[in-house]
Amino acid sequence: MNNQKISTRSYKGVRDFYPEDKFVQQYIFGKMQAAAEKFGYEEYDASILESTDLYRAKSGEELINEQVYTFTDRGGREVTLRPEMTPSLARMIAKRGNELVMPTRWYNIGNHFRYERPQKGRGREFWQLNADIFGVDGLEAEVEIIGLSYELMKSFGAVNDDFEIRVNDRQFVQKVFDESGLDSEQSYKMSKIFDKKNKLTQDVFEEQVGEVLGGDAGNFLNKIQNVETPQSIKDVIEKLNNRGVDNVVFDLFLMRGLDYYTGIVFEVFDMDPANNRSMFGGGRYDNLLDIFGKEKLPAVGFGMGDMTIFEFLQSRDLLPVYKPSADLYLCIFDFEYTDFTDKLAQDLRDQGLNVAVDYSYAKIGKQIKVADKKGISFVICIGEDEVKKDEFVLKNMSSRDGVKLLKSDIVAKIKQ
Amino acid sequence: MNNQKISTRSYKGVRDFYPEDKFVQQYIFGKMQAAAEKFGYEEYDASILESTDLYRAKSGEELINEQVYTFTDRGGREVTLRPEMTPSLARMIAKRGNELVMPTRWYNIGNHFRYERPQKGRGREFWQLNADIFGVDGLEAEVEIIGLSYELMKSFGAVNDDFEIRVNDRQFVQKVFDESGLDSEQSYKMSKIFDKKNKLTQDVFEEQVGEVLGGDAGNFLNKIQNVETPQSIKDVIEKLNNRGVDNVVFDLFLMRGLDYYTGIVFEVFDMDPANNRSMFGGGRYDNLLDIFGKEKLPAVGFGMGDMTIFEFLQSRDLLPVYKPSADLYLCIFDFEYTDFTDKLAQDLRDQGLNVAVDYSYAKIGKQIKVADKKGISFVICIGEDEVKKDEFVLKNMSSRDGVKLLKSDIVAKIKQ
Numbered sequence: 041m042n043n044q045k046i047s048t049r050s051y052k053g054v055r056d057f058y059p060e061d062k063f064v065q066q067y068i069f070g071k072m073q074a075a076a077e078k079f080g081y082e083e084y085d086a087s088i089l090e091s092t093d094l095y096r097a098k099s100g101e102e103l104i105n106e107q108v109y110t111f112t113d114r115g116g117r118e119v120t121l122r123p124e125m126t127p128s129l130a131r132m133i134a135k136r137g138n139e140l141v142m143p144t145r146w147y148n149i150g151n152h153f154r155y156e157r158p159q160k161g162r163g164r165e166f167w168q169l170n171a172d173i174f175g176v177d178g179l180e181a182e183v184e185i186i187g188l189s190y191e192l193m194k195s196f197g198a199v200n201d202d203f204e205i206r207v208n209d210r211q212f213v214q215k216v217f218d219e220s221g222l223d224s225e226q227s228y229k230m231s232k233i234f235d236k237k238n239k240l241t242q243d244v245f246e247e248q249v250g251e252v253l254g255g256d257a258g259n260f261l262n263k264i265q266n267v268e269t270p271q272s273i274k275d276v277i278e279k280l281n282n283r284g285v286d287n288v289v290f291d292l293f294l295m296r297g298l299d300y301y302t303g304i305v306f307e308v309f310d311m312d313p314a315n316n317r318s319m320f321g322g323g324r325y326d327n328l329l330d331i332f333g334k335e336k337l338p339a340v341g342f343g344m345g346d347m348t349i350f351e352f353l354q355s356r357d358l359l360p361v362y363k364p365s366a367d368l369y370l371c372i373f374d375f376e377y378t379d380f381t382d383k384l385a386q387d388l389r390d391q392g393l394n395v396a397v398d399y400s401y402a403k404i405g406k407q408i409k410v411a412d413k414k415g416i417s418f419v420i421c422i423g424e425d426e427v428k429k430d431e432f433v434l435k436n437m438s439s440r441d442g443v444k445l446l447k448s449d450i451v452a453k454i455k456q
Numbered sequence: 457m458n459n460q461k462i463s464t465r466s467y468k469g470v471r472d473f474y475p476e477d478k479f480v481q482q483y484i485f486g487k488m489q490a491a492a493e494k495f496g497y498e499e500y501d502a503s504i505l506e507s508t509d510l511y512r513a514k515s516g517e518e519l520i521n522e523q524v525y526t527f528t529d530r531g532g533r534e535v536t537l538r539p540e541m542t543p544s545l546a547r548m549i550a551k552r553g554n555e556l557v558m559p560t561r562w563y564n565i566g567n568h569f570r571y572e573r574p575q576k577g578r579g580r581e582f583w584q585l586n587a588d589i590f591g592v593d594g595l596e597a598e599v600e601i602i603g604l605s606y607e608l609m610k611s612f613g614a615v616n617d618d619f620e621i622r623v624n625d626r627q628f629v630q631k632v633f634d635e636s637g638l639d640s641e642q643s644y645k646m647s648k649i650f651d652k653k654n655k656l657t658q659d660v661f662e663e664q665v666g667e668v669l670g671g672d673a674g675n676f677l678n679k680i681q682n683v684e685t686p687q688s689i690k691d692v693i694e695k696l697n698n699r700g701v702d703n704v705v706f707d708l709f710l711m712r713g714l715d716y717y718t719g720i721v722f723e724v725f726d727m728d729p730a731n732n733r734s735m736f737g738g739g740r741y742d743n744l745l746d747i748f749g750k751e752k753l754p755a756v757g758f759g760m761g762d763m764t765i766f767e768f769l770q771s772r773d774l775l776p777v778y779k780p781s782a783d784l785y786l787c788i789f790d791f792e793y794t795d796f797t798d799k800l801a802q803d804l805r806d807q808g809l810n811v812a813v814d815y816s817y818a819k820i821g822k823q824i825k826v827a828d829k830k831g832i833s834f835v836i837c838i839g840e841d842e843v844k845k846d847e848f849v850l851k852n853m854s855s856r857d858g859v860k861l862l863k864s865d866i867v868a869k870i871k872q
Contacts, residue, residue, distance in 0.1 A: 047507070050547070051535060059498035059500055059562065062498075065501070083479070131466070282795045382698065397496075
């Protein structure tokens with residue numbers, strides 16, 4: 041062993057989860073899981089290690105080189121730490137092929153890696169819920185996925201004023217571009233400008249639109265200003281209203297960067313004026329299996345990252361209060377009562393209680409203080425009296441009250 | 457997009473988890489979590505990415521070079537995919553330092569990576585429960601950790617005959633070596649031979665012992681054959697018996713490869729004659745914080761891998777039967793009933809039911825077959841009658857019976 045001191049810091053841009061952090065993360069994951077399963081989604085998973093080819097095919101060399109953790113293993117294989125779930129999902133769906141019974145509803149809560157400068161809300165490792173439905177051609181799939189996003193927000197305690205769901209239809213946008221005489225290169229550039237419109241002033245936006253059109257932007261700007269909500273979006277909004285989802289609006293400029301969307305796209309916006317931004321979203325992407333040489337498969341999905349939702353919950357004071365796993369802390373007056381205490385602890389565990397024991401044999405007040413610092417709700421101290429009489433004083437740590445109980449009444453009292 | 461077909465295989469040595477696989481994994485994780493929390497352990501986590509220095513300090517260059525995934529990131533940092541949890545745990549404990557209230561009980565269920573030839577029960581990515589107690593000097597800590605391992609095995613449905621807990625004391629072994637006149641190099645070599653004794657014939661074992669002693673092994677072999685159970689082990693076994701853990705035995709040859717154990721070590725053995733082997737184990741390692749220049753901290757812990765326990769459960773027929781997340785499948789006769797169905801589905805979800813909907817509008821028999829293939833227990837079909845009368849036929853997919861119900865009775869009937 042080497043005497044040089046090692047740093048206790050984590051690797052750059054990733055997080056340590058101390059119990060109070062993990063508690064919050066598990067709360068978030070629990071809500072994600074519950075919402076997905078309420079809609080009948082099944083959990084799947086893949087390794088974070090994938091062959092680099094899987095990403096190269098879809099994203100091109102650029103993404104591979106710059107934002108992704110890629111290395112060569114000792115056997116000469118190029119390996120990538122997954123930056124997102126969809127390619128792994130596509131691989132698994134393609135592998136199983138016709139064995140899958142449609143509609144297939146899958147979800148995953150997994151970690152992903154991006155090599156980028158760490159900043160608020162963006163880490164090099166982040167977790168994300170992905171929920172996807174396959175095999176449904178109609179708008180029912182979009183309505184369900186948006187409905188699931190909405191229910192998830194509600195389950196976190198958000199109210200309608202806290203967030204807004206914005207919806208667009210990429211096919212409709214393409215139709216608008218086509219009708220305005222844009223060629224495919226102009227369409228591509230225009231969609232990139234639409235995508236970042238929220239970050240531009242109106243002047244800069246109009247200037248950039250003019251550049252793409254190579255001349256006067258007036259007609260085009262006039263057309264898009266007066267564009268009417270397309271039927272597809274009207275249908276989606278109506279069906280969502282029918283389900284009680286009524287904070288949904290049409291947004292012609294919503295693109296969602298990724299090129300693979302083929303129809304309806306949506307994003308959930310934080311309506312806090314101080315932090316108005318897209319939190320997460322999704323849409324339809326029917327060409328998922330292209331790279332595996334498989335035919336079209338109807339697919340609609342969304343992804344929600346853990347860091348964004350954490351910030352939302354924090355700003356709305358919706359994060360849960362930490363609760364330790366132990367329901368009861370047993371303090372021991374002296375060595376000779378340990379066997380008795382261990383047996384009692386195990387009896388209570390067998391009855392469904394989570395029980396931790398203090399083996400310090402320190403002054404009893406100090407042991408009780410340990411329970412207090414850990415936030416454990418109940419304490420019982422074991423000494424001569426308890427062992428002799430098999431009767432216990434259950435101390436409630438918030439009220440500071442103590443009640444005398446028989447062993448058989450401890451569990452019921454704590455659970456009540 | 458590129459037209460070359462990409463392979464649907466996962467990266468070598470890692471696993472895809474289809475819903476039926478993930479279900480089993482979550483069952484295993486759920487049991488691990490429940491057992492750890494019953495003893496008051498708190499969940500923590502760290503990233504799988506760690507600075508390579510963290511492992512180099514403890515393990516030396518050899519482990520870094522051969523069995524570990526290590527690469528250099530785009531910023532020139534050496535990064536390692538964690539091969540085990542303990543170094544990350546030590547780093548987090550050292551970072552928090554005196555803020556931690558002792559005793560500290562922590563657990564983690566995380567994935568780890570080793571570059572090795574994939575084989576039965578060993579993958580390049582595996583998951584492991586780690587549970588550790590800090591700040592307890594006495595054998596109470598060992599007894600608790602072994603007791604927790606035992607309760608975990610029981611919670612999986614294992615009975616005492618299925619497994620055996622073997623215990624040793626590294627300090628006692630050292631004492632035996634010292635009394636036999638072994639120097640420190642001989643002691644080290646001898647402990648390696650003890651460690652692999654189970655894989656050697658008695659002749660080869662004796663020959664290797666002789667080689668280390670550089671002469672006649674008779675006296676030494678005689679001594680170890682007649683060695684009596686040391687007091688520490690007697691105490692541990694007695695205290696475990698007191699808790700009802702009675703399949704514990706002393707095993708002088710149990711070493712547990714890792715050099716960092718400093719006292720009691722234990723392993724849980726599969727007693728299946730066809731597959732008799734160590735499944736998992738742990739022990740005391742009080743020098744955990746050495747590499748951070750921190751003082752001794754009493755620490756006892758164990759780790760249980762997901763692949764080994766999976767095989768154990770499979771061989772004992774203790775794996776759970778797959779159950780999909782949806783409790784109820786709603787089939788729809790025609791488009792016009794979709795809004796009604798979606799509303800019903802959402803009502804039932806709000807009452808705590810997991811509900812999936814079929815949007816195929818295929819023949820109703822085909823939709824019911826989909827529910828059957830997915831293993832969903834209950835089906836309701838929605839058509840003109842249901843919409844008009846607000847009365848439903850709940851079909852039980854195993855008994856094939858149908859019962860007529862009002863909407864308000866659906867949840868109770870399914871939960872019963």
